[in-house]
Amino acid sequence: MSRVNFGDPAVIASLAAALEAAGVDGIEIEQDARKVRIVIERGILGAVPQVDASQHSSAATHAISVAAPTAGLFCSAHPASVAPPLELPREVVPGEMLGFIRVGPILLPVKASGTGILMRSLAGDGSLVGYGEPLFEIEPCP
Structure with a gap:
């Protein structure tokens, strides 16, 4: 091809x-x-x-964008959780749970894609997001 x-x-x-x-x-x-x-x-x-x-270069020090794995409603925490919302900025590691996408009764995890400092949340709790829409920005650690 x-x-x-x-x-x-x-x-x-x-x-x-x-x-x-x-x-x-x-x-x-x-x-x-x-x-x-x-x-x-x-x-x-x-x-x-x-x-x-x-x-762009993959070695660049630009923010890492964490994107929605599917379209749905963004949840900043599990509905059954009593934990406080994420404090920003804060350090995150790959695979760390940052939130969920609700599709009907199903919750899909949104996980950090790299190590760094979680700087911004780009989606509000309960907001409708599309597939691939940026949800978080992570500044890579030097």
């Missing part, structure tokens, strides 16, 4: 048209050291694709 050239404007236009036709708000694709993000913003003039193509 051949690799798709995400630097080609025709490919970007085709992807944006497919996203708009499907009613999808955006997509992010990573390939090697290149990231392409297409976001469809709907406004007065209709859907306007916004493209952000950036180079």
Whole structure:
């Protein structure tokens, strides 16, 4: 299978048209050291694709984003828990439980994806989140 050239404007236009036709708000694709993000913003003039193509290094010290494993309602703690909410900032390790996504009666865990300092929670308790939506930012430890 051949690799798709995400630097080609025709490919970007085709992807944006497919996203708009499907009613999808955006997509992010990573390939090697290149990231392409297409976001469809709907406004007065209709859907306007916004493209952000950036180079990044996996060794960079950018914040680690913890994303929603599926669409659902974000819960900052287990409903049966009496523990206080997470204090920010605080140190976290990979696999540490940060919250849950509720899909009907099912709770899916949201776990830290790396070691670092949990700096921000990006979703409010009980808010509706989409698949892959950033929920937390973790600053890597030096």
